[in-house]
Amino acid sequence: MAQDWNIKSRGHVCSVCGRPLEDKCPVTSVLRDSGNGYERMDCHPECWNTLERDWEPFSLWEGVYTAPPPPDARKEPVKKETAGELLRKLVALDDPEMKNAVYVLAVMLERSKILVERDSRELPDGTVRRIYEDRKNGDSFVILDPRLRLDAIGSVQRQVVALLGGTEALPGPGRKDAPPPPAGTDAPQQQPAGTGTDAQPQPQPPQTEAKPGGAPEP
Numbered sequence: 001m002a003q004d005w006n007i008k009s010r011g012h013v014c015s016v017c018g019r020p021l022e023d024k025c026p027v028t029s030v031l032r033d034s035g036n037g038y039e040r041m042d043c044h045p046e047c048w049n050t051l052e053r054d055w056e057p058f059s060l061w062e063g064v065y066t067a068p069p070p071p072d073a074r075k076e077p078v079k080k081e082t083a084g085e086l087l088r089k090l091v092a093l094d095d096p097e098m099k100n101a102v103y104v105l106a107v108m109l110e111r112s113k114i115l116v117e118r119d120s121r122e123l124p125d126g127t128v129r130r131i132y133e134d135r136k137n138g139d140s141f142v143i144l145d146p147r148l149r150l151d152a153i154g155s156v157q158r159q160v161v162a163l164l165g166g167t168e169a170l171p172g173p174g175r176k177d178a179p180p181p182p183a184g185t186d187a188p189q190q191q192p193a194g195t196g197t198d199a200q201p202q203p204q205p206p207q208t209e210a211k212p213g214g215a216p217e218p
């Protein structure tokens, strides 16, 4: 199962009193580090301010609650993966190899006014987590700031653009969960076909593996 504890949806009822949050009214959002991931609370500001507690929030920010659109408005045909969806997938993957791409994508979404940075927190180990919130639906993302060097950002941006354009595949769970090759057979392994009907043929790296006893081919 994907680790998605870094993504938390905004609630639609107050976490303290249980009454609905009102459209376009202030909301206090709180992340609590439970030691096993983050718990999110969304509260009426007055409910939060009067809440008796013996713990400190990992992060806290003030936002404005926006009621979800009526069902009809959601029926937009999705033609290609949007940047927001890609971010969700990447965050849920929680793949250390993708940490730079996740961060740069979040910054790109912030510049596009899709996300807003709500907070940043330095952990005891010196790493920094930035908390972004989706301006539309209020989902929050806890994202590691890898402290990229300026000269490294360009190549990461190209990677993100390739991921968005579908020319680079995600290190998805589909690969990790692929069954291991059967043991004891010399049958050539078939490469899985493209994942979509519009998949582009991927250039294959040249096979340089030496065969024992084999002469180099002319």
Ligand SMILES: [Zn+2]
Binding pocket: 014, 015, 016, 017, 018, 019, 043, 044, 047
């Ligand atoms: Zn309340």
